[in-house]
Amino acid sequence: MNRDGSAAGRRVVAAALVALLLGAGCTPTSESPGRGGNAYGNLPRVTPRPRPTTPAQPKTIEPDQIDLGRSVAGRPLKAQIYGTGEQTILMLATIHGNEQAGTPLLRKLGDYLREHPQIVADKRVILIPVANPDGMASNTRGNLRGIDLNRNFPAWNYSPSRGHGSQPLSEPESRALSQVIAKYEPDRIISLHQPLTCIDYDGPGEALARAMAAATNLPLKKLGSLAGSLGSYAGLTKRIPIVTVEFPRGADDLTPDGLWSRYGRMLLVAVCHPDPVPTLTEQSRRPSPMVSIEPVARPRANRRQTD
Numbered sequence: 001m002n003r004d005g006s007a008a009g010r011r012v013v014a015a016a017l018v019a020l021l022l023g024a025g026c027t028p029t030s031e032s033p034g035r036g037g038n039a040y041g042n043l044p045r046v047t048p049r050p051r052p053t054t055p056a057q058p059k060t061i062e063p064d065q066i067d068l069g070r071s072v073a074g075r076p077l078k079a080q081i082y083g084t085g086e087q088t089i090l091m092l093a094t095i096h097g098n099e100q101a102g103t104p105l106l107r108k109l110g111d112y113l114r115e116h117p118q119i120v121a122d123k124r125v126i127l128i129p130v131a132n133p134d135g136m137a138s139n140t141r142g143n144l145r146g147i148d149l150n151r152n153f154p155a156w157n158y159s160p161s162r163g164h165g166s167q168p169l170s171e172p173e174s175r176a177l178s179q180v181i182a183k184y185e186p187d188r189i190i191s192l193h194q195p196l197t198c199i200d201y202d203g204p205g206e207a208l209a210r211a212m213a214a215a216t217n218l219p220l221k222k223l224g225s226l227a228g229s230l231g232s233y234a235g236l237t238k239r240i241p242i243v244t245v246e247f248p249r250g251a252d253d254l255t256p257d258g259l260w261s262r263y264g265r266m267l268l269v270a271v272c273h274p275d276p277v278p279t280l281t282e283q284s285r286r287p288s289p290m291v292s293i294e295p296v297a298r299p300r301a302n303r304r305q306t307d
C-alpha cells in the first residue's frame with residue numbers, strides 16, 4: 001500500500017511541476033518579449049511614429065492693425081485685416097461723415113471674425129470702420145475741407161468742383177483708400193452708407209449685390225454712376241465688384257447689437273460669397289441675433305438720391 005501510495009504521489013507531484021512550468025510561460029510569446037529584445041529576437045524596439053494631425057484651428061484671431069495715414073485734421077486713418085488668404089474683401093464705412101451706421105456694424109463684424117476664424121481661413125478681410133474721421137467728428141458729409149470724398153476718385157466721370165476737390169485724390173482720406181485698393185487688390189468692395197435704404201452695385205457686382213440683398217430686407221436698386229464716386233472708380237474704371245449698401249435714415253440710432261441683428265448676416269454673405277455662410281457650432285449652440293430680421297422703413301419715393 002505504501003509503495004503504491006508513494007508512486008501515485010510522485011506522479012501527482014510530477015504532473016503539477018509540468019503544469020507549473022507551462023503555466024509560467026517559459027515559451028516566449030509575442031506578448032512577453034524577453035528582456036532586451038522582443039518577440040522576434042533582439043531587434044531594437046521601434047517607437048511608433050505619431051500620426052500626422054491637422055493643425056488645430058486657433059480659437060480666436062487678432063487682426064493686423066494697419067496705419068493708412070492721417071486725415072486733414074490729423075486723425076489716424078486705420079484698417080484692420082483679418083486672415084491671410086488670397087481672396088481679399090475690403091469693407092469701409094462712414095466715408096460720408098454723417099452716415100455713421102456702418103461704423104459700429106463693421107466693428108461688430110470684426111468681433112465676429114475674431115471669434116470665428118474659420119470664416120477667414122482662405123480670405124483676407126480688410127475693415128475700415130471710419131473712412132472719414134473728421135466728417136464723423138463734426139457729423140458732416142465731407143471732410144474737414146468740405147470735400148465729398150465719394151466724389152474725389154479718379155473715375156472717368158470725375159468733375160472738379162469746390163465740393164469734389166480740385167483734382168482726383170486731392171484729399172488724404174481718398175488717397176488712403178486708393179492706396180489700399182492698389183496695394184491689396186481686393187476681389188470685392190463693400191461701402192456702407194445711408195439713408196437710401198437699398199443695395200446698389202457698380203461694375204461686375206450684381207451677383208454679390210443680389211446675394212447680399214437676399215440676406216436682408218434691403219431691395220436691390222441701381223442708383224447710377226455718380227461722378228468721381230468710389231463705385232464709379234472701383235467698379236467701372238478698375239472692374240472690381242463693388243456694392244454700396246444704403247441703410248435707412250434712422251439706422252445710426254440703433255445699438256451695435258441692433259445693427260448686427262438686422263444686417264450682420266448680410267455682411268457675412270459679403271465675406272463668404274459665392275460660398276454660403278457656414279453654419280458654425282458656436283452659432284447653433286447659442287441663440288444667434290442674426291436670425292431675426294425686423295422690417296425697416298422704406299425710403300420716400302421723392303427722396304433726393306445723393307450717394
Ligand SMILES: [Zn+2]
Nearest residue numbers: 096193194307
Ligand atoms: Zn453716403
